[in-house]
Amino acid sequence: MKEVSSKIRNWCARSERSPAQVLRKLAGWDYGPDAEAELKALEREGYVSAERFAEAFIHDHILLKNWGPAKVWAALRQVHAIDSAVIRAGMQALGEDEINAAARRALSGWQKTRPNAPAEKAIAALLRKGFTLDCARFALDAMDAD
Numbered sequence: 001m002k003e004v005s006s007k008i009r010n011w012c013a014r015s016e017r018s019p020a021q022v023l024r025k026l027a028g029w030d031y032g033p034d035a036e037a038e039l040k041a042l043e044r045e046g047y048v049s050a051e052r053f054a055e056a057f058i059h060d061h062i063l064l065k066n067w068g069p070a071k072v073w074a075a076l077r078q079v080h081a082i083d084s085a086v087i088r089a090g091m092q093a094l095g096e097d098e099i100n101a102a103a104r105r106a107l108s109g110w111q112k113t114r115p116n117a118p119a120e121k122a123i124a125a126l127l128r129k130g131f132t133l134d135c136a137r138f139a140l141d142a143m144d145a146d
Contacts, residue, residue, distance in 0.1 A: 004029055007029075008022065011025065017053060018054075019050055023035055023036075026039070050083065050086050053082070054087055057075070058072055062098065062102050066105045067102070068129045068130025070131070106125075106126060107126060110125045
């Protein structure tokens, strides 16, 4: 188990990992019933933090991948099993301006391949990316103004 313990620490040190990811990785390595104890040790040692992971995930997916808040929220809850309070705290770190800018970037990329698409389709695309209707309309109005 010492070899796996060292291996999981190296894996966690390379990038932020959610507790759920760590448990899945340990299960894949047939770590057994001690996986929860190993996760607690990794959290105590600072290798794994749900709060740090949520902040990094929110930053990367909204600001770099142009996902909307609803899609990010769903991914954190469903895939990574992050607590709602942790997600809420991470989302509050982002301002409305940053989310609106992400919506404009997402819309711009979508419109490059569909320059003559109707506004309803553009709004639907932003809703699928996880933006609110108000945010989608704001982005569309901002693009029309440019």
